[in-house]
Amino acid sequence: MNLFPELIDENSLREWFDTQGLGRDEEIFFERVKAGESNEVFIVKRSDNFWVLRRPSLVPLSFDGSNRIMEREFRFQSALEGTKVPHAKAISLCTDISVTGSFFYVMEWVDGLVPSDPIPEELGGTDAYYEISIQLLSALGELASIDYENSGLADLGRPEGFLERQVGRWKSQLDSYQKREIPGIDDVAKWLDENRPKNSISGIMHGDYNFHNMLFSRGRNTSLLAVLDWENATIGDPLMDLGYLMGTLNFENKNMPTRSQAVSLWADRSGIKPDSLGWYVVMSKFKLACMLEGVYVRQVEDATRETTPFSANILKPTGGRRRMSAKEIFSVACGSPREERKELMLSRSGRN
Numbered sequence: 001m002n003l004f005p006e007l008i009d010e011n012s013l014r015e016w017f018d019t020q021g022l023g024r025d026e027e028i029f030f031e032r033v034k035a036g037e038s039n040e041v042f043i044v045k046r047s048d049n050f051w052v053l054r055r056p057s058l059v060p061l062s063f064d065g066s067n068r069i070m071e072r073e074f075r076f077q078s079a080l081e082g083t084k085v086p087h088a089k090a091i092s093l094c095t096d097i098s099v100t101g102s103f104f105y106v107m108e109w110v111d112g113l114v115p116s117d118p119i120p121e122e123l124g125g126t127d128a129y130y131e132i133s134i135q136l137l138s139a140l141g142e143l144a145s146i147d148y149e150n151s152g153l154a155d156l157g158r159p160e161g162f163l164e165r166q167v168g169r170w171k172s173q174l175d176s177y178q179k180r181e182i183p184g185i186d187d188v189a190k191w192l193d194e195n196r197p198k199n200s201i202s203g204i205m206h207g208d209y210n211f212h213n214m215l216f217s218r219g220r221n222t223s224l225l226a227v228l229d230w231e232n233a234t235i236g237d238p239l240m241d242l243g244y245l246m247g248t249l250n251f252e253n254k255n256m257p258t259r260s261q262a263v264s265l266w267a268d269r270s271g272i273k274p275d276s277l278g279w280y281v282v283m284s285k286f287k288l289a290c291m292l293e294g295v296y297v298r299q300v301e302d303a304t305r306e307t308t309p310f311s312a313n314i315l316k317p318t319g320g321r322r323r324m325s326a327k328e329i330f331s332v333a334c335g336s337p338r339e340e341r342k343e344l345m346l347s348r349s350g351r352n
Contacts, residue, residue: 022091038066043109055070114228134257167286191282192286203236206241209241243284
């Protein structure tokens, strides 16, 4: 029985899988494992074979835009083949919307776990923080080292003026749904504009590089199996990914590498000198704050709306007693401007 007829046309997809050589004349089963605002994920089973199918959500913000994102995701994942970035192999892209109503693509199924915080015992427990963080940083550095032009990805971004566009882009998005005053946000935006690095490096950006988009093997000696969710990938400044990751890692945890070790490892893998890293940390938090305010507004307008576990951890404090205010959300994401200015000075002096 097809439980998702509006998303999955089983008969049409069975024929498509046959033409792709992904099983033939066998029953096919689809298990919905992720439902989001932008995409849907299904595990596909035929006999003893498993794959993953990604397609846009049923009511995307833009039908054509969502189809283009599917194509972009497929191209970015395909470009990782032969690199040292762990990933699920992209197998086939379908651009014929008559098959199941939209573009979609199929990739290999990787059996692993997405780490939560605290790290579960199944992945090694709290002692695994160090190794997991090291693997995250190594893979991110390898991603930044890829020659995107030779990989055929040059048309998937506009690296010229990338940093100059960031503050205005995210502030405009915030302005489109902001319902209340957020003290300090204009000061942070102004500070970012005034302290923007004069030079920028062009490269592949994942766009949402964090624990919740990683798949690790089970066991005490866990290893990174795949970097997931490439829907925000683009050609921009790879230091944005590093700034985002550095801003989310808890370096006060005794099981973590030091901040200096983390930056040095990424620099060794990428071959890029991480100048002005503090600016990128602030910029990534500013971007996150703008995005989270949108999540907050949607939650207020529709209390039945589900959030991702990552957003829920920020929007709903432990115990689910109340939702955080917009001011608190911005404070969580952006932290203290004074502290971030100090970090910027440290990174400029090469002591981060």
